[in-house]
Every structure is written in structure tokens, then in C-alpha cells.
Amino acid sequence: MEKAIAGKVKFDKRKISEFLLNYALYFILGIILIVVVIIEPKFLSLTNLINILKQASTKGILALGCAGLIVLAGTDLSLGRILGLSAAVTASIVQSVTYASRYYPQITKPVPLIIPLLISIAIATAISAFNGFGVAKLHLHAFIVTLGTSLIAYGITCIYVENQAMGSAMALSTFDMRFTNIVNGTVNLMGVRIPYVIFYFFIASFVMYIIWNKTTLGKNMFAVGGNEEAAAVSGVNVTKTIMGVYIIAGIMYGIGAFLEAARVQSVSTSTGFNYELDAISACVIGGISFSGGVGNVPGIMVGVIILQAINYSLYYLDVNAYLQFIIKGVIIILAVSIDVRKYLNKK
Amino acid sequence: MNDIVRQGTFFHVKRKVVIRTTENNYLLEMVDIEKQFPGVKALDHARLDLQVGEIHALMGENGAGKSTLMKCLFGVYNKDAGTIHMEGEEVNFTNPKHALDHGVAMVHQELNQVLRRNIMENMWLGKFPLKNGLVDSKKMYADTLKIFQNLDIKLNPKDIIGNLSVSQRQMAEIAKAVSYNAKILVLDEPTSSLADEEVEHLFRIMRQLCAKGVGIIYISHRMDEILRISNKVTIMRDGKWIATRDASTLSTNEIVKLMVGRDLDNRFPPKTNTPGEVLMEVKNLTGKYMPTCIDASFDLREGEVLGISGLVGSRRTELIQTIFGIMKKESGEVYVKGKLIHNKDSRIAINNGFALLTEERRATGLFPEMGITFNATVANFRSYVKWGLLSSRKMGTDTKWVIDSMNVKTPSQKTHIKYLSGGNQQKVIIGRWLLTKPKILLLDEPTRGIDVGAKFEIYQLILNLANEGKSVIMVSSEMPELIGICDRILVMSNGRVAGILDINKDDNGNAQETIMHLSAKFV
Numbered sequence: 001m002e003k004a005i006a007g008k009v010k011f012d013k014r015k016i017s018e019f020l021l022n023y024a025l026y027f028i029l030g031i032i033l034i035v036v037v038i039i040e041p042k043f044l045s046l047t048n049l050i051n052i053l054k055q056a057s058t059k060g061i062l063a064l065g066c067a068g069l070i071v072l073a074g075t076d077l078s079l080g081r082i083l084g085l086s087a088a089v090t091a092s093i094v095q096s097v098t099y100a101s102r103y104y105p106q107i108t109k110p111v112p113l114i115i116p117l118l119i120s121i122a123i124a125t126a127i128s129a130f131n132g133f134g135v136a137k138l139h140l141h142a143f144i145v146t147l148g149t150s151l152i153a154y155g156i157t158c159i160y161v162e163n164q165a166m167g168s169a170m171a172l173s174t175f176d177m178r179f180t181n182i183v184n185g186t187v188n189l190m191g192v193r194i195p196y197v198i199f200y201f202f203i204a205s206f207v208m209y210i211i212w213n214k215t216t217l218g219k220n221m222f223a224v225g226g227n228e229e230a231a232a233v234s235g236v237n238v239t240k241t242i243m244g245v246y247i248i249a250g251i252m253y254g255i256g257a258f259l260e261a262a263r264v265q266s267v268s269t270s271t272g273f274n275y276e277l278d279a280i281s282a283c284v285i286g287g288i289s290f291s292g293g294v295g296n297v298p299g300i301m302v303g304v305i306i307l308q309a310i311n312y313s314l315y316y317l318d319v320n321a322y323l324q325f326i327i328k329g330v331i332i333i334l335a336v337s338i339d340v341r342k343y344l345n346k347k
Numbered sequence: 348m349n350d351i352v353r354q355g356t357f358f359h360v361k362r363k364v365v366i367r368t369t370e371n372n373y374l375l376e377m378v379d380i381e382k383q384f385p386g387v388k389a390l391d392h393a394r395l396d397l398q399v400g401e402i403h404a405l406m407g408e409n410g411a412g413k414s415t416l417m418k419c420l421f422g423v424y425n426k427d428a429g430t431i432h433m434e435g436e437e438v439n440f441t442n443p444k445h446a447l448d449h450g451v452a453m454v455h456q457e458l459n460q461v462l463r464r465n466i467m468e469n470m471w472l473g474k475f476p477l478k479n480g481l482v483d484s485k486k487m488y489a490d491t492l493k494i495f496q497n498l499d500i501k502l503n504p505k506d507i508i509g510n511l512s513v514s515q516r517q518m519a520e521i522a523k524a525v526s527y528n529a530k531i532l533v534l535d536e537p538t539s540s541l542a543d544e545e546v547e548h549l550f551r552i553m554r555q556l557c558a559k560g561v562g563i564i565y566i567s568h569r570m571d572e573i574l575r576i577s578n579k580v581t582i583m584r585d586g587k588w589i590a591t592r593d594a595s596t597l598s599t600n601e602i603v604k605l606m607v608g609r610d611l612d613n614r615f616p617p618k619t620n621t622p623g624e625v626l627m628e629v630k631n632l633t634g635k636y637m638p639t640c641i642d643a644s645f646d647l648r649e650g651e652v653l654g655i656s657g658l659v660g661s662r663r664t665e666l667i668q669t670i671f672g673i674m675k676k677e678s679g680e681v682y683v684k685g686k687l688i689h690n691k692d693s694r695i696a697i698n699n700g701f702a703l704l705t706e707e708r709r710a711t712g713l714f715p716e717m718g719i720t721f722n723a724t725v726a727n728f729r730s731y732v733k734w735g736l737l738s739s740r741k742m743g744t745d746t747k748w749v750i751d752s753m754n755v756k757t758p759s760q761k762t763h764i765k766y767l768s769g770g771n772q773q774k775v776i777i778g779r780w781l782l783t784k785p786k787i788l789l790l791d792e793p794t795r796g797i798d799v800g801a802k803f804e805i806y807q808l809i810l811n812l813a814n815e816g817k818s819v820i821m822v823s824s825e826m827p828e829l830i831g832i833c834d835r836i837l838v839m840s841n842g843r844v845a846g847i848l849d850i851n852k853d854d855n856g857n858a859q860e861t862i863m864h865l866s867a868k869f870v
Binding site: 215229233 | 421442443447448455459460461462463464468469473474475482484523
């Protein structure tokens with residue numbers, strides 16, 4: 001009898017700890033924000049929240065693309081350089097037609113923005129699809145093939161950017177107003193000015209959520225990432241699944257590159273440098289397991305926002321820049337080590 | 348050509364099933380199939396014929412090529428030579444999808460499941476029902492439930508596969524194979540992790556399918572089951588076809604004779620060990636995380652073979668894993684030679700003279716991509732250290748000892764263990780633990796999925812160890828083998844010790860019945 005009661009109490013305790021583990025990320029986000037607010041009460045303002053979301057948005061779209069590759073137990077080192085190339089090409093097309101040293105002097109009338117967007121997506125998708133081909137057909141580890149394509153993409157970017165009539169290696173800037181407005185324009189929602197880019201991020205997240213949870217491709221992605229052999233003997237076309245996930249990642253990168261060019265308003269050969277690390281960090285903080293087959297879209301969104309909130313608040317509190325690196329590193333390790341607990345088998 | 352047309356509800360899907368057969372009513376004819384692996388001729392003129400509505404048992408020792416033959420049919424492997432005719436037409440499936448599309452489904456020996464996903468997603472993987480281009484979860488749930496009801500399986504389609512027991516996973520996998528509405532169903536050792544009652548359940552399902560005209564190829568090592576369920580038996584040895592007979596004309600002894608090519612008078616070696624002093628005492632052992640053992644107490648003598656019996660889910664594995672320290676204990680003590688010990692993890696347990704052979708060979712025992720040497724010596728690296736480095740000479744010597752004394756059939760020490768048959772893999776792993784010089788061996792289903800010949804060798808090995816004064820605890824779902832080689836049998840029921848039988852004292856004739864009664868004590 002006593003044993004039975006003791007057993008029950010323990011069960012409840014386990015439930016609580018399970019609950020804490022399942023929502024660990026959200027608690028971490030909460031704790032960080034509370035600490036920041038205690039130190040600097042003025043931090044708690046709508047402007048700051050919107051700034052954080054705005055900055056998280058383009059990175060979020062990239063992370064959404066990259067996350068699928070991590071679910072497949074892969075990774076993507078080429079993301080930043082793919083973005084750099086797509087952004088450079090986009091930038092060269094959308095320069096203001098009144099700007100004398102534009103990349104394409106032959107463009108005399110503003111180009112419809114859909115054209116640079118589609119070109120940006122096409123470039124990113126082509127490279128990402130090649131990554132997928134390397135993984136699915138050449139049976140390369142994603143680390144290797146994306147390492148290779150990141151160098152290739154960087155080389156092409158440099159050649160492209162430095163191939164300017166007026167002076168070489170100049171950053172591509174002075175964009176058409178319509179273009180920069182795509183990101184920086186705002187919607188007035190009950191007196192609050194919300195930048196368009198935040199909507200893009202939420203739309204992209206919603207679409208990705210549908211793909212991951214409601215389509216055959218998404219479900220097959222989890223199966224291939226979780227147990228490739230099981231997927232194969234169940235009749236899943238593994239090659240097609242991998243290719244599909246990489247192509248979707250490419251589309252996301254293309255959109256991300258287009259928006260990033262508009263956001264930073266000046267694209268050079270170093271644009272996109274190390275973006276893959278931010279995207280991968282956001283994914284792992286968001287609970288996408290490197291062992292494959294695990295993750296969800298809300299997790300990625302939280303991961304991206306946590307990362308950006310940390311960045312922003314450290315900057316806001318005027319913490320020493322080098323110390324910021326250290327703090328971020330510690331938080332990534334801490335967040336992920338708490339998050340993986342829930343997948344460990346209790347024995 | 349004869350067409351057998353069946354109409355109506357075929358399980359849950361309404362459709363017309365036309366099964367075409369040749370004049371002699373063959374659904375499937377595999378002739379002169381050959382397959383070469385590095386260093387091994389796995390199939391050498393193998394053949395198999397299957398008729399409509401027939402249960403055809405495929406038998407042979409481990410490494411005889413049964414699974415390989417089926418994988419050639421299913422498109423996992425490409426055959427080197429030979430022809431496969433299905434319904435009179437030549438087929439050559441190049442991948443599993445191809446085979447599934449043509450009505451061939453297979454339950455694989457090793458469970459191929461995506462552990463982190465739920466049952467219904469595993470079941471419909473590769474054929475998700477769609478609605479407006481999106482996966483229709485509601486239909487998926489309803490269809491899964493319907494199949495489960497048809498097959499009388501009591502599982503929640505939304506449960507995560509990884510949280511199920513091995514036998515539940517097995518039933519889910521069988522239901523999945525049924526969900527393909529296949530004309531040919533291959534079951535590769537589906538009963539190896541099922542308890543008797545669940546085996547009956549599976550047989551009911553199989554008969555149900557046969558009545559609908561499905562041809563079933565059934566691979567198993569359990570003779571009595573084969574003779575009971577199958578119509579025809581095909582026997583293979585060393586990748587070759589040996590014989591195909593009507594099951595009714597065969598006896599267990601004849602099958603064994605055909606399988607091993609010699610007589611096997613006795614399934615169990617004579618018992619020669621004599622248990623001595625009490626070596627280990629377990630007192631009121633209770634694990635920390637459910638499901639686990641509750642309040643378990645027993646002792647183990649030197650040179651004794653103690654069997655652990657019980658229904659699947661009676662937490663036999665949990666008991667020995669708690670003793671070994673890979674599952675956390677809540678309360679209770681373990682004494683070895685009167686001294687209290689604390690196996691907090693497997694390393695400490697190994698230092699305390701314990702060894703554990705795990706139940707799921709592939710998941711928790713094997714390093715498939717590594718050679719025999721690595722697999723044999725991995726638990727014992729400490730003893731090969733010389734000036735801070737591992738001595739390959741010593742490791743080679745020990746590996747040779749394992750290969751020789753366990754009678755492992757392998758081309759070389761460097762062969763990747765994944766190329767060996769299940770029985771030979773098991774021998775290497777037992778050898779691995781013997782190298783650590785344990786006093787107490789905990790063996791979890793040591794003969795699971797192993798053929799008769801190799802089983803005998805493993806029984807002999809266990810008795811030899813007991814003779815040398817080592818103590819063995821052996822978990823098994825096969826009652827005859829427990830009665831055949833154990834000194835005493837501990838019966839578990841729902842996590843508790845229901846009773847301990849002394850085989851030498853108690854009447855052998857009633858042992859099986861007594862165990863059955865005890866198994867149900869706390870259910």
C-alpha cells in the first residue's frame with residue numbers, strides 16, 4: 001500500500017520534470033528576457049520586440065530551409081555562400097537606373113521585381129539541388145558536398161562582383177526604392193508599424209509547417225532522416241525525398257537572399273559570410289536533432305527568435321563584443337544540452 | 348492461365364483482386380537463383396515455388412540463405428542469376444517499392460521502423476493517403492484502426508513506435524505488411540520475439556489471409572510452429588535448395604536432418620554442471636523508471652544456470668539490466684559473495700565480474716561496420732593496453748581464441764561482422780564477454796533468431812561455462828530450452844518474481860504447466 005502511494009507521488013514528479021524538459025526552450029527564452037528586463041527595464045518596449053523579430057526574419061527563412069537538411073541527418077555549410085551569390089546577382093539587377101556606375105548600364109528602365117526574385121531562387125535552388133544530388137546519388141556526406149559547393153559559390157560570387165565596368169570589387173549598392181521597400185516598408189497595425197519582412201517570415205513558417213506535417217514529402221523526410229533503411233523497404237523513394245528537401249531549402253535560400261539584399265542595401269563578396277552558422281545554431285537551439293528525424297517548425301521559429309533576442313539584448317545592454325561571443329556560445333551549448341534530455345531514454 | 352477473382356472488401360479497401368496463376372497453380376516460381384557476396388556464395392541454385400493460399404515454410408540453418416533469397420525477391424538485393432516468375436510472368440524487382448507495387452510485401456527479420464514517429468505514420472510510410480495533395484491524417488488514423496480491429500491488435504495508432512515493446516513493434520510491422528493488400532507476403536522470423544499467445548494471434552491472421560488467396564512465405568526456426576501452420580516446407584542448406592515437402596509428411600527430426608545434413612539426436616547437450624555455493628544474492632530490487640522490476644529477490648549459485656521465464660512484457664530484460672546497472676535502481680541490494688555491490692553503470696558492473704548479452708543484437712550489441720576483431724575485443728580494451736597503446740598482437744590472439752573456441756564461421760578476423768550470419772554474430776558477442784573473464788553472465792535471449800545447430804553449440808557453451816564455475820542467468824521465451832539446460836527457473840509476472848522452480852527436484856513433466864501458472868500470477 002505504502003509502495004503504491006510512493007509510486008504515485010514519484011509519477012507526478014516525473015510528469016513535472018517531463019513538462020519542464022518539453023518546454024525547456026521556452027523557459028530559456030523567458031528567463032533570458034526576464035534577466036534583461038531586470039537589468040534594463042526600458043528594454044521592454046514594442047520597438048525592441050519588433051526590431052528583434054525583424055532581424056530574426058531573414059535568418060528565420062534561411063533556418064527553415066536548412067532545418068530540413070538537418071532532419072535528414074545532414075547539414076549545410078554552403079548556405080551563406082549560396083546566399084551571397086544570389087544576393088549579388090539580385091543586387092546587380094535592382095540597382096537604381098539613375099545610378100551611373102550600376103552593374104548593368106544597359107538596364108535603363110526599372111525591372112519588375114519578380115525577375116530578380118525568380119533569378120535569385122533559381123540560382124540558390126540549382127546549387128542546393130546539386131548538394132542534394134551529391135548526398136542522394138553520389139552518396140557523399142552532406143558536410144563534404146556542401147563544403148565543396150560553398151567554395152564554388154564563393155568563387156563565382158567574387159568573379160561576378162569583381163566583373164564591374166566601373167572599378168572592381170565595389171559593393172553593389174544604391175538600389176531601386178521599390179526593392180528596399182519590400183523589406184523595410186511597414187504595415188500600420190493599430191498604431192504599430194510592423195515591417196513587411198516579419199510577415200514573410202511567418203508566411204514562410206506556415207508554408208513550411210504544412211510541408212513538414214501535411215505532405216508526403218515532409219513525412220518521408222522524417223522517415224528517411226530517422227531510419228533510411230526502414231523508409232527504403234517501405235517503398236519510399238529515398239533519392240527523390242532527399243532531392244525534394246534540398247530543392248525546398250534552395251527556394252528558401254533564394255527568397256532569403258532576395259530579402260537580405262533589400263535589408264542590408266549593399267551587397268559585397270562578404271555578404272552571407274557565416275550565415276550558415278547562425279541558421280544551424282538556430283535549428284539546434286530549436287530542437288532539430290543532429291542525429292536526424294526529429295524537429296518541428298515552431299521549434300525553429302523559437303530557436304531563431306531566442307538567438308536574435310540574445311544578440312539584440314547583449315547589444316542593447318552594451319556588453320563587451322568579445323564577451324558576447326562567449327555568452328552566445330555558452331547559451332547554445334546549454335540550450336541544446338537541456339533540449340536533448342527529452343530524447344534520452346530513461347533507464 | 349486460371350484467374351481467381353475475388354471481389355468485395357479486401358480488409359478495409361474495397362477492390363477487386365485478381366490473382367493469376369499458371370496451370371500448376373503457382374503464384375510464384377523462383378528458379379536457380381544465385382547471389383555472390385564478397386567471399387561467400389550466399390545463394391547457389393536456390394529455388395522456391397509458392398501456390399495461391401499456401402503457407403510455405405522456408406527453413407535452414409542460419410547462413411543457409413533464406414533471408415538472402417527473400418531479399419532477392421523483394422528487390423533489396425539484385426540476384427546474379429536465375430529467374431523469378433510471378434503469376435506466370437517473369438519479374439525482376441530492382442527495389443522494394445517495385446516489389447510492393449506488384450503485390451509482394453515483407454516483414455523483415457530486423458525490425459525496420461522509424462522509432463521517433465508514430466505507428467500510423469510507420470504503417471502508411473511510402474503510401475500516405477492524400478486529400479487535396481496533403482496527407483490525410485484522419486483517414487490514416489481510421490484505416491490503421493480498421494486494420495487493427497480486423498486483426499484484433501490492441502494498439503493506439505498514435506503511439507510512438509520507439510515507446511513500444513519489441514513484440515508490440517512486431518505486431519505493428521505485421522499489420523503494416525497486411526496493409527499493402529499483397530498477393531505474396533513474406534514473414535522473416537516474425538515470431539522470434541513473440542510469446543505463445545501472440546504467436547497464436549499471428550497464426551489466426553495468417554489463416555485469415557490465406558483464405559483470401561494470399562500466398563505466405565514463412566521463415567522461422569521454431570519447428571513445432573512450422574509443422575502446425577504450414578502446408579509446404581522448403582529446406583535450404585548452404586545457399587542450396589535441398590527439398591520441398593508437404594508439411595504433413597514431415598517430422599521435426601526429418602527437418603533437422605535435412606537442415607543440418609546429419610542426425611541431431613538430442614536438442615540439448617547433457618547437463619554436467621553442479622551448482623555450488625551461493626554467489627550472488629539479490630534482495631528487494633526495484634527499478635527507478637517504469638516499466639521495471641519490482642521487489643525482486645533471488646539468489647544465484649556458483650556454476651548454476653538460472654533461467655528467467657515469463658510472458659513478453661513481464662520485465663525480464665528490465666530485471667537483468669537493473670542488476671547490470673544500465674537501468675537505474677530505486678531500492679534493494681545486490682550482494683556478490685556476501686559483499687554489497689553497487690553497479691551504477693556497465694563499467695562498474697564489468698569490474699564486478701558481470702557480463703550482459705543484450706536482447707536486440709543489432710541495436711545494442713553489434714558494430715556492424717567493424718571487423719570481428721573490434722567486435723570481439725571492444726569490451727576488453729583495457730587489458731590490451733601496452734605503453735598507452737593497444738596491442739594488436741594480443742587482440743589478434745584473443746580474437747583467434749573467440750573464433751576457435753566459439754566455432755565462428757568467418758573468412759577472416761577482418762571481415763565486417765555484418766557479413767556473418769546471426770548465429771555467428773551471436774557467438775562473437777558471447778566471446779566478447781568471455782574475454783572480460785566474468786563470474787556472472789547475464790544472457791538475454793541468447794538463442795533468438797538462431798538455427799538449431801548453432802543453438803546446440805550455444806547451449807553447450809553455456810553448460811561448459813557453468814562447469815567452469817561461472818554462473819549464468821538466461822532470459823528466454825522458449826520454455827523447452829529453459830527446461831532443457833537450466834538448473835532452476837525464475838518466473839516473472841508483471842515485474843515481480845512469481846516463483847522459482849528447481850528443475851532437478853520438481854517434476855519435469857509439469858514444469859511447463861507450473862511456469863504458465865506462475866507467469867499469470869500478478870497479471
